[in-house]
Amino acid sequence: MSDTEYDVVIIGGGPAGMTAGLYASRACLKSLMLEKMIMGGQMMTTTLVENWPGYPGGIDGPELMMRFQEHCVEFGLETGYGAVEKIIDNGNSKTLIVDGKEITCKAVIIATGVIPRKLGVEGEQALVGKGVSYCATCDGAFFRDVPIAVIGGGDTAVEEALYLTRFASKVTLVHRRDKLRATKILQERVLANDKIEMAWNSVVDGLESDNSGLTGIVLRDMKTGETRTIELQGMFVAVGVTPTTDFLVDLIALNEEGYIISGEDTCTAVPGIYAAGDCRTTVLKQVSTAVGDGAVAAIMAEKYIDELEYQS
Numbered sequence: 259m260s261d262t263e264y265d266v267v268i269i270g271g272g273p274a275g276m277t278a279g280l281y282a283s284r285a286c287l288k289s290l291m292l293e294k295m296i297m298g299g300q301m302m303t304t305t306l307v308e309n310w311p312g313y314p315g316g317i318d319g320p321e322l323m324m325r326f327q328e329h330c331v332e333f334g335l336e337t338g339y340g341a342v343e344k345i346i347d348n349g350n351s352k353t354l355i356v357d358g359k360e361i362t363c364k365a366v367i368i369a370t371g372v373i374p375r376k377l378g379v380e381g382e383q384a385l386v387g388k389g390v391s392y393c394a395t396c397d398g399a400f401f402r403d404v405p406i407a408v409i410g411g412g413d414t415a416v417e418e419a420l421y422l423t424r425f426a427s428k429v430t431l432v433h434r435r436d437k438l439r440a441t442k443i444l445q446e447r448v449l450a451n452d453k454i455e456m457a458w459n460s461v462v463d464g465l466e467s468d469n470s471g472l473t474g475i476v477l478r479d480m481k482t483g484e485t486r487t488i489e490l491q492g493m494f495v496a497v498g499v500t501p502t503t504d505f506l507v508d509l510i511a512l513n514e515e516g517y518i519i520s521g522e523d524t525c526t527a528v529p530g531i532y533a534a535g536d537c538r539t540t541v542l543k544q545v546s547t548a549v550g551d552g553a554v555a556a557i558m559a560e561k562y563i564d565e566l567e568y569q570s
């Protein structure tokens with residue numbers, strides 16, 4: 259069997275990756291967790307997490323992730339920053355190309371999560387940072403006492419709309435249907451909030467701007483086809499997510515939306531490569547399910563490595 263630098267490399271530093279790191283290092287596997295951007299993943303842009311057990315009243319996403327990070331290095335997990343460009347499957351070892359350099363290991367756990375989906379309306383990209391945002395906790399404070407809109411009807415859109423009422427003079431929540439997708443408790447809160455106005459059955463058809471940035475959005479009524487312009491300074495897009503799996507296209511099976519196809523055992527079609535958390539085909543995307551996946555993936559990797567050693 260070839261010598262490798264690590265037993266396990268975990269790609270992604272969100273809840274799934276950190277839990278995988280905790281379990282793998284506690285199992286005495288030489289483990290490295292690589293993160294491309296910010297340790298903590300999507301939770302770093304989440305305000306109050308109300309459904310993580312053990313914290314009645316909720317806990318802030320970044321605070322929870324800080325605790326995860328402190329805990330996951332306790333048993334010797336190494337952490338580092340780097341973008342994985344490619345994974346090469348050599349059979350009993352894997353080679354990762356990370357920012358042009360090679361890292362070798364026996365097993366890989368992919369926990370790369372998801373990123374916000376773009377709306378796809380003309381001018382959107384050019385107005386990012388000038389009124390268009392994908393993160394209320396990052397950018398909300400820039401929109402004090404001005405009207406804004408949130409686009410989407412899922413948990414993220416509703417949570418962001420509620421959060422943004424702290425800053426904005428008014429929040430228009432634009433949803434393409436007449437029923438929100440978000441959890442019932444969040445729906446009730448948003449519908450009861452005086453600062454939030456619903457724009458039902460509506461989609462964004464265009465953006466208006468001047469030299470200072472976004473000045474309005476053109477909404478089209480899905481039922482009547484009529485259009486109207488709302489004057490505002492901010493548009494927060496929360497229309498779902500896309501998995502971060504581009505670098506895997508030639509290696510493992512992805513579904514049509516780009517999610518890694520794997521079962522509850524987190525195994526992919528390639529022996530020694532596991533997928534944990536939001537980046538794989540799951541029925542529920544929550545911190546609790548990501549944590550469960552991370553634990554399963556690490557134990558599966560441990561068993562795989564034991565088997566390799568037994569064979570050699």
Ligand code: NAP
Nearest residue numbers: 377410411412413414415434435439496497498499542543
């Ligand atoms: P999501 O659940 O997929 O919701 C996306 C929303 O955007 C839907 O309402 C969808 O409309 C709408 N949409 C999609 N494409 C659109 C387009 N092109 N134009 C206009 N609207 C569009 O995504 P999410 O809210 O980001 O949540 C992702 C996952 O994370 C979910 O599983 C969610 O439950 C979970 N999450 C959980 C929490 C929590 O537990 N506190 C918080 C945040 C996220 P339709 O409804 O018509 O499809």
